[in-house]
Amino acid sequence: MLVATTTVEYAPTLLGTDVEDPWLSWTLTAPGHRARQTAYQVTVGSEPGAADVWDSGRVESDRAVGIAYAGPVAPRTRYFWRVRVWDGDGAVSPWSGTSWWETGLLGGDFGARWIGGPDSALLRKGFSASDAVRARLYVSGLAYYHVEINGEKVGDQVLDPGFTAYDRTVLYAVHDVTAMLRAGENAIGAMLGRGFYAMTVPNAWDWDRARWHDEPKLLARLEIEHADGTRTVVGTDETWTAADGPIRSDSLYAGETFDARLVPDGWSGPGFDDSAWENALLREAPAGVLRAQQHEPIKVVEDVEPVSLTEIGGSVVADLGRTMAGWTRLTVTAPAGTVVTLKHGEKLNADGSVEVENRFVSGTRKQTDEYVCAGTGRETWEPRFTYHGFRYVQISGAKPDRVTGRVVRGAVREHSTFRCSEPLFETFDVAMRRTLANNLHGIPTDTPLYEKNGWTGDAQLGAPVMAHAFALPRFFAKWIDDLADSQDEAGRLPVIVPSGGWGFDELAPAPEWTTVFPYLLREFHRWYGDDRPARRHWGALVRYLDWELARLSGGLATTELGDYLPPGYPQGIPPEDTRLTASAYLHRGLVLAAELGDLLGHDVERYRSAAAAVKDALNAEFLDFVEGHYRTATDPEYRQASNAIPLAFGLVPDDAVPSVVESLVADIRARGEHLNTGALGTSVLLPVLTAHGHADLAHAVATQREYPSWGYWFELGADTMWERWDAGARSRDHYFQGTVTGWLYENVVGLRPVDDGYARFLVRPDALAGLDRAETAVDTVRGRISVAWSRTGRRFRLAVEVPVGAVAEVHVPGRGAVVEGPAEQVREGVFEAAHGRYVFSSDGLETI
Structure with a gap:
């Protein structure tokens, strides 16, 4: 047995x-x-291979996920670690390769002051550094920083640090800048971006009036260790100098204006004459606690070249050939003072120009960058403090020499694959992954074009698919902290997180959105085997659920949202009594909280009792036993979501399940095998049909190509998931209606986590209709899991790979048998398989 990979806090190194x-x-x-x-043994040392800091000794345990370091700890220190393990025969493995982590300030003083300058400031400081053997830059800029040392950009992250509730938490980054220093004179310079912290553009979510709103500011500590062991610290303070800079404006919604004529030559390098600059201004520190940033930073992850360039009325429209989040890198040759304008959008107007409408943001400028040429010849530029959702960019003012799309998102790893015999399903998978990736920006955003907000309901629906497609423990842990930080004293959560104050009363309360808090806390343990977020935020979770229970009316929850954006309701709010969905999601949140409480050792009987009471109230109000389905008085029309959601969440009494299922099936068939659900109902519809013996109907709905359906979008040329079912969808990069891919992973292929970081997982392909093969593989915290099945006529073959430390419960359709591997049969067609590769087969399946 060998140690294949090691991680510290889910990262190879930190x-x-x-x-x-x-x-x-x-x-x-x-x-x-x-x-x-x-058994295992972990050693930690002050240098590779050493054990002078901590030695766990041999520990009798099968645990390989989440061994907490228990040695001494000091700030700004690197620790090297390795591990070896013993197998079931007592044989010991070789030591793993040596990895490391390095501590930040551990809550200590930065030894620096927050500073700022003019509205578009450049900030700089000269310093000397001889024989530097180690140098670290600890830096936070609000909302964003761009730092250069000796004329070179520090780090490859952008839009850094991560967005938080700045009055609760402020993140700082750590950079190894040793190689950037030179003997003798050096200089450090910075620019600052406004982001959500210092936004000035009025908008629907009041970011320009957020409770933390202030002018941009910088906090930095450059610590240099010399060969003789002494240290030099260069911290931000009033001795830094400041001057007006080239960024004339920047907004996440409006875009950025950059005047290249105003870039002082060599401003961030040594020897620059800043005698005419003013002293930097000391700024008041934000209220939030400074913490080292743990989630993956945002980076430029890919370059995309246009598939076409079209001249329209003096402008050039570049089609990047795909929908993306990011910005444009422009290369242009033009006289000094030439203003080149770049408008970004997902759609084109009838005349071929780029549509840039955004009714949520004041002013006429939306998603538009401006570059004022320096006139120095061939110039290349890209923005620093904005990003856009777009496929098309319209360039006017000068003909570009080159246009390149820059894909910008959280630098998270895609850790799974999916394949199947239905090309449309593979199209869905690719589109959903792209849509999710375009919305990973330190928070799970709803759309990179219009809002860029962390809508809690969108995240609740999309999280299972996100967790399958991408390695997100660091990302989710950060956003769970954001949820807790956004809670008010009463226990309420806003519908967007982070929130600057908007979303507690606007479109709220909405438990279908805010019960993402118990949902993510519970699923985090299921996906990653990690209960620390739940332990850390148990008190906040209790306050939230108690607030929800205290506002029940007639035993039911209320909401402002409901099954958002079903077909035919472009304004979003569906016609049925939304107390049904509100109460159903609250019930699920209570059940999940009870499971968490059991895991953590809390007494949670009151949550089980509350869940049972909500269930009874919901059924008493909405379940029509005569008609055999759920209905609401506010809308006599049959609603698919009103029946699919109670089935999915276990709310339907046993004796009513057959009639409720049949009513759902009948309505779908009456609509020509079409769905009629919004985001909530869509997320559960196909799994519910499959679970109740109607996988063929689920397949028919999934493969529709007429409105309303996923296939309809792709008939119209989509390459991402859309916000609405109709052709006029406002956002074409919106994942909450694209949860069909969750059904592909969990039902078509059949892979589902059970608990404790896939320590147990389920393999049950139960949506075989219309398919000959399907497969997925995912890199879990315990190693790679793969599931692949195929069939020819009535013969079915299923291959499963189980990593060390995990056990699979495998359900084989038909009369299953083991072909390869020592799986144990639990009951007819069900097997239990520990580590290894297994092949199962069955005969007698009906040909579909």
Whole structure:
């Protein structure tokens, strides 16, 4: 048995953490079957291979996920670690490769002051650094920073640090800048961006009036260690100098204006004459606690070249050939003072120009960048403090030499694959992954074009698909912290997180949105085997659920949203009594909280009792036993979501399940095998049909190409998921209606996590209709899991790969048998398989 990979706090290495007892984890590989870890030993040293800091000794345990470091800890220190394990026969593995983590300030003083300058400031400081052997830059800029040392950009992250509730938490980053320093004179310079912290453009969500709103500011500590062991610290203070800079305006909604004529040559390098600059201004520190940033930063992850350039009325419209989030890198040759305008959008107007409408933002400028040429010849520029959702960019003012789309998102790893015999399903998978990626910007956003907000309901619906497609433990842990930070004293959560104050009363309360809090806390343990977020935020979760229970009316919850954006309701709010969906989601949140409480050792009987009471009230109000389905008085029309959601959440009494299922099936068939659901109902519709024996109907709905359907979008040329079912969808990069891919992973292929970071997982392909094969593979915290099935006529073959430390419960359709591997039969057609690769087969399946 060998140690295949190691991680610290889910990262291969970690530069700068304020976690004093970080989780150390590893995955294992072994030939054959049923290999298991029986013990481990972790050593931590001050240099590679050493054990002078901490030695766990041999620990009898099969645990390889989340071994908490228990040694001494000091700020600004690098620790090297490695691990070896013992197998079931007592044989010890070789040591793993040596990895490392480095602590940040651990809550200590930055030794610096927050500073700022003019509205579009450049900030700089000269310093000397001889024989530097180690240098770290600890930096936070609000909302964003761009730092250069000796004329070179520090780090490859952009739009950094991550967006938070700035009156609760402010993040700082750590950079290794040793190689950027030179003997003798050096200089450090910075620009600042407004982001959500200092936004000035009026907008529907009041970011320009957020409770933390202030002018941009910088906090930095450059710490240099010399060969003789002494240290030099260059911290931000009033001795830094400031001057007006080239960024004339920047807005996440309006775009950025950059005047290249105003860039002082060499401003961030040594020897620059800043005698005419003013002293930097000291700024009041934000109220939030400074913490080292743990989630993956936002980066430029890909360049995209246009598939066409079209001249329209003196402008050039570039089609990047795909919908993306990011910005344009422009290369142009034009006289000094030439203003080149770049308008970004997902759609074209009838005349071929780019549509840039956004009714939520004041002013006429939307998603538009401006570059004022320096006139120095061939110039290349890209913005620093904005990003856009777009496929098309319209360039006017000068003909570009080159246009390149820059894909900008959280630098998270795509850790799974999906394939199947239905090309449309593969199209869905690719489109959903792209849509999700375009909305990963430190928070799960709803659309990179219009809002860029962290809508809680969108995240609740999309999270299972996100977790399958991408490695997101660091991302989700950060946003769970954001949820807790956004809670008010009464226990309420806003519908967008972070929130600057908007969303507590506007479109709220909405438990279908805000019960993402118990949902993510519970699922985080299921996906990653990590209960620390739940332990850290249990008190906040209790306050939230108690607030929800205190406002029940007649035993039911109320909401402002409901099954948002069903077909035919472009304004979003559906016609049925939304107390049904509100109460259903609150019930699920209470059930999940009870499960968490059991896991953490809390007494949660009151939540089980409350869940039962909500269930009874919901059924008493909405379940029509005569008609055999759920209905609401406010809308006599049959609503698919009103029946699919109670079925999905276990709310339907046993004796009513058959009639409720049949009513749902009948309505779908009466609509020509079409759905009639908004975002909530859509997320559960196909799994519910499949679970109740109607996989063929689920397949028919999924493969529709007429309105309303996913296929309809792609008939219209979509390459991402859309916000609405109709052709006029406002946002064409919106994942909450695209949850069909969750059905592909969990039902078509059949892979579902059970608990404790896939320590147990379920393989049950139960949506075989219309397909000959399907497969997925995902890199879990315990190692790679793969599931692949195929069939020819009545013959079915299923291959499953189980990593060391996990057990699969495999359901084989038909009369299953084991072909390869020592799986144990639990009951007819059900097998239990520990580590190894297994092949199952069955005969007698009906040909579909």
